[in-house]
Amino acid sequence: MRILLVEDDPEQLEPLQIALSRSGHIVDGVADGATARWLMGEKNYDLLILDWMLPEESGIDLCQSFRATGVATPTLLLTAKDTIDDKVTGLDAGADDYLVKPVDLTELLARVRALRRRSPLWTGDQLKLADLCLHLDTMRVEWKEISFKLSSRDFQLLEYMMRHPGKILTHDQIEQALWSWGSEPESNAVATRVRRLRQGLREIGVEDWIKSIYGVGYCFEPPKSP
Known part of the structure; x- marks a missing residue:
């Protein structure tokens, strides 16, 4: 929020x-x-x-x-x-x-x-995508039987990506969405934050849901069902 x-x-x-x-x-x-x-x-x-x-x-x-x-x-x-x-x-x-x-x-x-x-935009205290669930009040991510709490920065990025599944998010869009007004992110700040989130999601085996779009940004989506 x-x-x-x-x-x-x-x-x-x-x-x-x-x-x-x-x-x-x-x-x-x-x-x-x-x-x-x-x-x-x-x-x-x-x-x-x-x-x-x-x-x-x-x-x-x-x-x-x-x-x-x-x-x-x-x-x-x-x-x-x-x-x-x-x-x-x-x-x-x-x-x-x-x-x-x-x-x-x-x-x-x-x-x-x-x-x-x-808020008229409120859709509930959880975001769900496939079997992945993000609890907005506790910053916990849940995958099947596994649940753990994210850091505030990882939570912010995952929430933003889960609200835009399948969409290409540019580096500039991510900066505008996740950095406070007046702060100046370093040139590699977005890549660093994405790398940290991937490391966290590796615990439940969904780090590959974050796809790098070379020269543009990232896209978050689960693998398509066979």
Whole structure:
């Protein structure tokens, strides 16, 4: 899931971004509303996490603006404001949920999972292709009787490939999908990540499902049945 996180305090932005990333999400973390607005026009997000108090324009302003233009992306509002009136203001502005600071990371991740299920794009907590099953909440991959947990990076790549079975995915498409905004992947970063995923899938004998398309990228598909 790709998340836009808007938080102007770096001491809060960094740990939130790390926690979400370790749970398998692609997180674009920014500190102001102007950058958030620009990114909303450039990328498609599955979830927005907005701090209420931001420089120049608040998370409330962003939420109201997005809703007014028809953006239906699930939105979680973060704030130190904790009165009932404050919560009503946030929800009336279009937020789907409200979390009071200081944020408990376990609760945050639980609310993120709950909001994902409200997304119109949600199709379930599992991805299945042939006998291969990927559990989105636990980052576990299952093949017949074998099950093991993937690292967050391997999980992100496998999820992306399983959502596009049989399609040729270019190096640029993979970079755009899996790297956070502002990060600069090295020239061989995609190949390195693919190699690591293949090594993990070798444990269940499906590493050859990732096919290299010379000079272009990769294609993920199971072997055709005889």
